[in-house]
Amino acid sequence: MSMQPMPVKDVAKKIMKKERIFILDVRGEEDYKNWKIEGETVETLNISLKEIKESPQEAKAKLPEDEPIYVVCAKGISSQDGVEILREAGVEDITYVVNGMNGWSEHLEPVKIGKLPGEGGAIYQFVRLGKGCLSYLIESDGEAAIVDANRMTGFYTDFIDEQGIGLKAVMDTHLHADHISGGRDLAKQYDAAYYFPEKDDEGVEFQYTPLRDGDEITVGAVTIKPFYSPGHTIGSTSLIVNDEFLLSGDILFVESIGRPDLAGKAEDWVGDLRDTLYERYKSLSPVLTVLPSHFGEMTELNADGSVYERLDRLYEKNQKLKVDDREKFRHLVTDHLPEEPNSHEEIRETNMGKKQPDESTQQKMETGPNNCSV
Ligand SMILES: [Fe+2]
Numbered sequence: 001m002s003m004q005p006m007p008v009k010d011v012a013k014k015i016m017k018k019e020r021i022f023i024l025d026v027r028g029e030e031d032y033k034n035w036k037i038e039g040e041t042v043e044t045l046n047i048s049l050k051e052i053k054e055s056p057q058e059a060k061a062k063l064p065e066d067e068p069i070y071v072v073c074a075k076g077i078s079s080q081d082g083v084e085i086l087r088e089a090g091v092e093d094i095t096y097v098v099n100g101m102n103g104w105s106e107h108l109e110p111v112k113i114g115k116l117p118g119e120g121g122a123i124y125q126f127v128r129l130g131k132g133c134l135s136y137l138i139e140s141d142g143e144a145a146i147v148d149a150n151r152m153t154g155f156y157t158d159f160i161d162e163q164g165i166g167l168k169a170v171m172d173t174h175l176h177a178d179h180i181s182g183g184r185d186l187a188k189q190y191d192a193a194y195y196f197p198e199k200d201d202e203g204v205e206f207q208y209t210p211l212r213d214g215d216e217i218t219v220g221a222v223t224i225k226p227f228y229s230p231g232h233t234i235g236s237t238s239l240i241v242n243d244e245f246l247l248s249g250d251i252l253f254v255e256s257i258g259r260p261d262l263a264g265k266a267e268d269w270v271g272d273l274r275d276t277l278y279e280r281y282k283s284l285s286p287v288l289t290v291l292p293s294h295f296g297e298m299t300e301l302n303a304d305g306s307v308y309e310r311l312d313r314l315y316e317k318n319q320k321l322k323v324d325d326r327e328k329f330r331h332l333v334t335d336h337l338p339e340e341p342n343s344h345e346e347i348r349e350t351n352m353g354k355k356q357p358d359e360s361t362q363q364k365m366e367t368g369p370n371n372c373s374v
Helices: 008-016 029-034 049-054 056-061 078-088 100-106 154-163 183-190 266-283 311-317 326-334 344-351 359-365
Strands: 021-025 042-046 069-072 094-096 109-115 122-128 133-140 143-147 166-171 193-196 217-219 222-228 237-241 245-249 289-292
Touching: 008 021, 008 100, 008 109, 049 056, 049 078, 056 078, 069 078, 069 100, 078 094, 100 359, 109 289, 122 154, 133 154, 133 217, 133 222, 133 289, 143 154, 143 217, 154 183, 166 183, 166 217, 183 193, 266 326, 289 311, 344 359
Parallel strands: 021 042, 021 069, 069 094, 143 166, 166 193, 245 289
Antiparallel strands: 109 122, 122 133, 133 143, 217 222, 222 237, 237 245
16 A cells, blocks of 8 residues: 655654654755755655656665655645656655645644643743744643744644633744744734834834833733843844743844844844843843744754753853854854845835735745744
8 A cells, every 4th residue: 555645744743753754855956955854864865856757767776765755845746746656666665745845834843841830831832843933832821922923823723722722912022034923913813912022113014012121921820021132133022931931032042143134234233132142141040941933953953853952051052152252253143144034025024014925925935944043
């Protein structure tokens, strides 16, 4: 019997559990080089559909014989042709990944990070493996808050509805340039408050509650304290949850730091970035668990697929936190800026409420890797 098509959620589960998986990517070489399914236990090979069609036996010879082969393409259509041709060529253990890279980009996998006070009290991280985005759901006493939501709101609403809880607050730590926020959508659906940092309001076209340093937002028995931490954007605001967790937005990641340039203001904001990382964050409890809104490398994933590290350990091992000299830090950041995320201008405008692209345009805007860090 032939193998069933593989849903992206099962690919995600395998990678998060660090189980080996062999992926045959049948897109063109450029697309493959730019962005692919990655993971510590992933082995991937690129043979385009064209090459497979031209010489199925040659393609077959490059494939392992002792393990299943999962074929991926952009949308999950041409991969089916690839599977068929290779099956005819005698490859037995082979199937395709449903919805391909589009599906991969859009899948979120929730992981429980830790307990919080109150009934059902916990913080969950939603890992978007395909794009390196991390978002959060805080639950306590039947209430929830969501931080840096992705546009695929169904993952959060399914979770909320299954738990039978209410959504009280939705926050964005900054104006995102790498992914389209689902925050306002969620707030509207559940009649929850939508928090947004005032200083990132460069003429946004929606109502919001300012996310202000010094305020306290309660979710059941949990207190969330906004902490002003500019540098990635001028409004970037971290969230301290129950004096245990530091949701660092795009300021501090496990192996890297945020980039200050996605609004074209690298030179202006690099000083803020340095002050946040080398001064403001140093004033916080060193045992806070840092929960970033992105990861860059698959090596940042813990054994259970989650991404976090204690603040003091980051000061020990994150190389970008060891360049104390202002000038050197400025160079470190501005001389090594990676390529900007795809469509970052359009994404900013969408997040400002100035554009309402349709679903498939949104999908295209978010295609590709994340590139949010330095
Ligand atoms: Fe960002």
